[in-house]
Amino acid sequence: xxxxxxxxxxxxxxxxxxxxxxxxxxxxxxxxxxxxxxxxxxxxxxxxxxxxxxxxxxxxxxxxxxxxxxxxxxxxxxxxxxxxxxxxxxxxxxxxxxxxxxxxxxxxxxxxxxxxxxxxxxxxxxxxxxxxxxxxxxxxxxxxxxxxxxxxxxxxxxxxxxxxxxxxxxxxxxxxxxxxxxxxxxxxxxxxxxxxxxxxxxxxxxxxxxxxxxxxxxxxxxxxxxxxxxxxxxxxxxxxxxxxxxxxxxxxxxxxxxxxxxxxxxxxxxxxxxxxxx
Numbered sequence: 001x002x003x004x005x006x007x008x009x010x011x012x013x014x015x016x017x018x019x020x021x022x023x024x025x026x027x028x029x030x031x032x033x034x035x036x037x038x039x040x041x042x043x044x045x046x047x048x049x050x051x052x053x054x055x056x057x058x059x060x061x062x063x064x065x066x067x068x069x070x071x072x073x074x075x076x077x078x079x080x081x082x083x084x085x086x087x088x089x090x091x092x093x094x095x096x097x098x099x100x101x102x103x104x105x106x107x108x109x110x111x112x113x114x115x116x117x118x119x120x121x122x123x124x125x126x127x128x129x130x131x132x133x134x135x136x137x138x139x140x141x142x143x144x145x146x147x148x149x150x151x152x153x154x155x156x157x158x159x160x161x162x163x164x165x166x167x168x169x170x171x172x173x174x175x176x177x178x179x180x181x182x183x184x185x186x187x188x189x190x191x192x193x194x195x196x197x198x199x200x201x202x203x204x205x206x207x208x209x210x211x212x213x214x215x216x217x218x219x220x221x222x223x224x225x226x227x228x229x230x231x232x233x234x235x236x237x238x239x240x241x242x243x244x245x246x247x248x249x250x251x252x253x254x255x256x257x258x259x260x261x262x263x264x265x266x267x268x269x270x271x272x273x274x275x276x277x278x
Contacts, residue, residue, distance in 0.1 A: 048123035152251035241270035
């Protein structure tokens with residue numbers, strides 16, 4: 001029997017393993033190790049990106065960086081120079097920091113990241129609830145028979161003044177059905193939730209090819225404006241806290257029951273996340 005794995009912390013390592021599956025590759029936003037040239041190139045390409053600590057958790061250290069569309073940076077492929085329209089910004093925590101040019105923005109970002117390794121990920125414009133972006137956590141566990149099973153889905157709505165949805169950062173938890181209701185018909189909603197569960201199980205199957213001792217994962221999925229799902233992150237030591245905020249306790253009960261089988265106990269005192277009004 002494989003020794004249980006508690007955590008695989010490096011996000012780039014996990015992304016590379018997931019990209020080993022052609023089926024999962026289409027759900028993974030472009031993700032690269034951050035450098036000045038990589039950040040510049042990806043801002044040119046996408047206008048908005050997220051930078052994340054390679055080994056962070058709980059949404060700590062995540063920064064959204066934006067380039068105003070239409071700003072120019074000299075010849076393509078050249079060293080970044082002052083932008084003509086001068087519009088770059090990043091948001092860390094509740095603060096938005098504007099800059100006249102890329103060089104100044106990058107130097108300020110380096111002060112924020114404090115020499116730690118970071119990655120850059122293509123920014124996905126999330127669906128919103130009450131004007132606040134949300135994503136979806138899919139909990140996937142080995143069931144008592146040892147097979148991978150999606151045991152819970154919960155929606156996480158960002159704090160009104162933050163870019164991350166984590167409950168530990170003041171996010172609000174809702175049933176996924178409530179968040180998707182304005183965007184989909186009941187049948188489409190059901191199919192979308194089933195598809196997200198399948199992506200979760202496929203992610204677990206792929207990661208366990210590299211880490212056979214894996215027992216559980218939490219997959220954070222975004223839905224873009226076309227309702228296309230994207231894998232934002234996979235956590236190998238997922239926090240079940242979102243599920244403590246749902247009125248329906250059946251998912252939480254199953255998560256705890258399955259965790260017990262492979263020796264995992266959870267701290268279910270979740271003070272920072274809020275329960276959404278349904």
